[in-house]
Amino acid sequence: MGDENRKILVVGGGISGITAAIEAAEAGAEVTLIERNPYLGGRVTQLNQYFPKLCPPTCGLEINFRRIKQNPKISVYTLAEIESLSGSPGNYQAVLKLNPRYVNDNCTCCGKCSEVCETQIPNPVNYGMDTMPAAYLPHAMAFPFKYVLDPGIVGTEEARKCLDACKYNAIDLDMQPASLNLNVGSVVWATGWDPYEVEKVDYLGFGKYPDVITSVMFERLSAYNGPTGGKIIRPSDGKPVQSIALVQCAGSRDENHLAYCSGICCLASLKHATYLREKNPDSKVYMFYIDIRAMGKYEDFYVKVQSDENVVLTKSKIARVSIDRESGQMLVEGEDIGRSEKVKQLVDLVVLAVGMKPGTASCKPSLDMDYDDFGFVTGSGSSGLIPAGCVKAPMEVAASLQDSTAAALKAISTAMGR
Amino acid sequence: METKIPFLEVSDAIVMSGAETLYWCMQCGLCTGTCPWRLVPGEASEQFNVRLVQRMGQLGLEGFESENCLFACTTCRACVDRCPRGVDIIGNIRGMRAMLAEVGTIPPSLKPIAGSLHSQGNPWSGPREKRTEWTEGLDVPAFSADTEYLLFVCCTSCYDIRSRKIAKAVVTSLRAAGISFGIVGAEESCCGESIRKIGDEALFSKLAESNINLYNGKGVKKIIVTSPHCLYTFNNEYPELGGEYEVYHYTEILAQAAAEGKISLSGKMAGEVVMHDPCYLGRHNDIYDAPRNLITSIPGADIKELARNRKNSVCCGGGGGRVWMETKAGERFAELRITEAIESGAKTLVTSCPYCITMLEDSCNVMGKQSELKVMDLSELVAENL
Numbered sequence: 001m002g003d004e005n006r007k008i009l010v011v012g013g014g015i016s017g018i019t020a021a022i023e024a025a026e027a028g029a030e031v032t033l034i035e036r037n038p039y040l041g042g043r044v045t046q047l048n049q050y051f052p053k054l055c056p057p058t059c060g061l062e063i064n065f066r067r068i069k070q071n072p073k074i075s076v077y078t079l080a081e082i083e084s085l086s087g088s089p090g091n092y093q094a095v096l097k098l099n100p101r102y103v104n105d106n107c108t109c110c111g112k113c114s115e116v117c118e119t120q121i122p123n124p125v126n127y128g129m130d131t132m133p134a135a136y137l138p139h140a141m142a143f144p145f146k147y148v149l150d151p152g153i154v155g156t157e158e159a160r161k162c163l164d165a166c167k168y169n170a171i172d173l174d175m176q177p178a179s180l181n182l183n184v185g186s187v188v189w190a191t192g193w194d195p196y197e198v199e200k201v202d203y204l205g206f207g208k209y210p211d212v213i214t215s216v217m218f219e220r221l222s223a224y225n226g227p228t229g230g231k232i233i234r235p236s237d238g239k240p241v242q243s244i245a246l247v248q249c250a251g252s253r254d255e256n257h258l259a260y261c262s263g264i265c266c267l268a269s270l271k272h273a274t275y276l277r278e279k280n281p282d283s284k285v286y287m288f289y290i291d292i293r294a295m296g297k298y299e300d301f302y303v304k305v306q307s308d309e310n311v312v313l314t315k316s317k318i319a320r321v322s323i324d325r326e327s328g329q330m331l332v333e334g335e336d337i338g339r340s341e342k343v344k345q346l347v348d349l350v351v352l353a354v355g356m357k358p359g360t361a362s363c364k365p366s367l368d369m370d371y372d373d374f375g376f377v378t379g380s381g382s383s384g385l386i387p388a389g390c391v392k393a394p395m396e397v398a399a400s401l402q403d404s405t406a407a408a409l410k411a412i413s414t415a416m417g418r
Numbered sequence: 419m420e421t422k423i424p425f426l427e428v429s430d431a432i433v434m435s436g437a438e439t440l441y442w443c444m445q446c447g448l449c450t451g452t453c454p455w456r457l458v459p460g461e462a463s464e465q466f467n468v469r470l471v472q473r474m475g476q477l478g479l480e481g482f483e484s485e486n487c488l489f490a491c492t493t494c495r496a497c498v499d500r501c502p503r504g505v506d507i508i509g510n511i512r513g514m515r516a517m518l519a520e521v522g523t524i525p526p527s528l529k530p531i532a533g534s535l536h537s538q539g540n541p542w543s544g545p546r547e548k549r550t551e552w553t554e555g556l557d558v559p560a561f562s563a564d565t566e567y568l569l570f571v572c573c574t575s576c577y578d579i580r581s582r583k584i585a586k587a588v589v590t591s592l593r594a595a596g597i598s599f600g601i602v603g604a605e606e607s608c609c610g611e612s613i614r615k616i617g618d619e620a621l622f623s624k625l626a627e628s629n630i631n632l633y634n635g636k637g638v639k640k641i642i643v644t645s646p647h648c649l650y651t652f653n654n655e656y657p658e659l660g661g662e663y664e665v666y667h668y669t670e671i672l673a674q675a676a677a678e679g680k681i682s683l684s685g686k687m688a689g690e691v692v693m694h695d696p697c698y699l700g701r702h703n704d705i706y707d708a709p710r711n712l713i714t715s716i717p718g719a720d721i722k723e724l725a726r727n728r729k730n731s732v733c734c735g736g737g738g739g740r741v742w743m744e745t746k747a748g749e750r751f752a753e754l755r756i757t758e759a760i761e762s763g764a765k766t767l768v769t770s771c772p773y774c775i776t777m778l779e780d781s782c783n784v785m786g787k788q789s790e791l792k793v794m795d796l797s798e799l800v801a802e803n804l
Binding site (some may be wrong): 315316 | 444445446447448450451452456467468470499500501502503504730
């Protein structure tokens with residue numbers, strides 16, 4: 001079989017999908033990378049810093065975006081979904097649905113459409129912690145670097161105002177959903193993960209108290225491009241946060257919720273401790289855990305964070321989060337296992353370390369793969385689809401990169417019929 | 419920290435006594451943090467740490483045996499519902515108590531209870547022949563082959579003067595709903611729920627087997643109970659001993675009758691009513707809606723909820739044998755419930771468990787709140803509105 005058969009479809013434009021697509025394309029395959037959001041980067045886009053080096057993810061993403069732009073063998077479709085998928089290894093037929101962006105390639109990101117748009121919508125990149133105009137650039141480093149019109153305003157006066165404001169004929173309100181047929185030799189399934197719906201752990205108070213947020217929200221609250229410009233303040237009253245409780249296993253390792261350990265949350269929370277400590281030297285961090293699971297080389301990071309005397313680590317599975325009427329602070333309660341005493345800690349903000357649910361728990365491909373009880377892919381099954389990244393197991397970015405590079409090789413050999 | 423040597427023969431014996439899931443525990447402490455004892459001050463609150471008790475059990479260590487430690491557990495099930503490993507914490511507590519009960523070292527306050535159960539078949543030191551004294555003037559039919567349901571009245575409502583009103587109200591209400599029921603009477607014994615939780619397995623078996631022989635002999639198929647504790651035992655502990663019955667709490671029967679229009683309620687005594695979910699009706703038997711539906715079927719009844727309701731309900735303090743143990747005023751869970759009920763603005767607190775009534779009413783009186791809040795069994799509210 002020749003090169004023309006080496007066509008690969010990668011589903012999911014997060015860090016795993018991006019990596020699989022680039023690695024396969026740089027080895028010579030022709031790759032179509034599709035993403036449901038209007039931008040690539042997935043959950044990584046929403047991180048403030050990577051552990052353990054504490055460098056910003058935008059740096060690595062930018063390098064990857066450049067590799068994509070420079071490589072004619074990669075076609076990227078955002079706002080794209082799989083409408084149907086059939087076939088077998090070496091020969092798959094995919095029908096894609098391409099949702100309208102209402103903005104074409106003329107867009108220079110001047111932002112005039114956004115300026116005139118008065119309709120505000122929740123900002124999904126910031127987990128709804130703020131709003132943005134319904135004509136928007138998803139985030140400052142978005143790729144493709146193009147605005148988007150929320151379908152909710154199309155057909156209204158708002159959309160017309162945006163159209164009139166655009167000097168470059170970049171807005172096209174007549175865009176319709178389009179269909180695209182693809183014939184490919186292999187399919188990589190990299191649809192990532194979702195944070196656990198921690199409101200189900202009702203005693204932890206998420207959804208009930210504004211000053212109880214999730215770990216993924218705390219990434220945004222700490223990020224310079226987040227809803228507060230990187231100021232760690234309380235959602236309830238905007239006061240600077242002096243103390244936080246990092247509540248581990250918020251639903252994880254729990255048969256009533258997620259029975260498994262997501263493996264990354266301890267490291268993420270230790271990282272969160274550094275976010276607050278760095279921005280506010282007078283701050284205090286209280287982390288409550290069942291066990292600190294900092295495996296392998298990550299032990300060093302754990303030891304480093306632990307050495308800060310203003311980071312207090314307590315073995316305790318938190319049993320109650322409530323509001324202290326007197327101080328307006330959050331009261332975190334449980335048992336301090338080491339001392340067999342009560343934990344009663346007042347803090348400004350509670351951050352719940354939420355586990356990872358595979359994207360395949362809620363949305364599975366129409367072709368059969370093998371799954372475990374939680375929706376993680378355990379094998380390609382009869383379909384031959386190639387899973388990559390967090391659909392297989394909870395993993396951090398470094399492990400996702402390794403896994404997707406392996407997936408790229410598998411995709412090339414499958415597409416070549418070997 | 420002092421080094422302790424595990425005594426694994428002891429922990430094996432605890433497991434053999436029924437603490438089958440003792441080793442599932444990973445010592446996260448969610449149970450201890452969830453335990454209602456954390457909500458009150460006092461000796462039991464300081465001494466009873468359910469996570470630590472299980473740890474000591476795992477290691478076979480001594481020191482958990484006292485009335486205010488191992489015997490503080492009210493078996494309210496709040497921790498079991500949340501346990502991330504599905505540990506049968508109540509089973510473990512029961513197993514640890516059983517090991518003590520076998521050698522006769524249960525707390526002194528519980529010994530007369532066991533004695534009375536042995537000799538009279540009830541924990542209240544009431545003579546067996548007076549089990550049906552509460553029926554005076556009511557003409558309650560005896561159970562026979564023609565009766566659909568056996569009405570099993572909790573020992574508390576057979577002997578305790580206050581609680582007898584519940585038995586009477588249940589009879590009045592069931593009759594008004596046209597339910598075919600009858601009682602067995604003096605031959606009957608305590609269901610054994612609480613004594614098993616106290617750890618006396620042998621006594622439980624004796625009581626249960628005697629009831630099962632009696633009921634099977636009389637052809638009992640369906641049972642209505644007045645207490646959710648009896649409901650738990652009949653449903654969960656009698657089948658393996660050969661007693662398989664369809665068992666209903668009276669609120670289920672009356673709610674059904676009300677839904678079908680078989681009982682007409684006047685609403686003359688209705689008003690704002692707040693409900694306390696008994697642990698054994700709610701968390702143990704998963705019945706939350708029947709009592710609420712029954713309340714709302716009373717015309718004019720306005721149901722309010724306590725801040726902690728349904729599966730988050732807080733125990734009255736009477737389960738697991740605690741109803742017979744002294745808890746000092748100021749350290750009682752029931753006081754929390756009375757305070758919450760008064761905060762709800764309702765004038766009437768209803769519940770549907772004789773232990774809850776005992777505990778709540780006592781605290782209401784001790785707190786001097788009886789003029790602000792009336793504590794009633796739901797059967798009494800129904801009977802008053804007939």
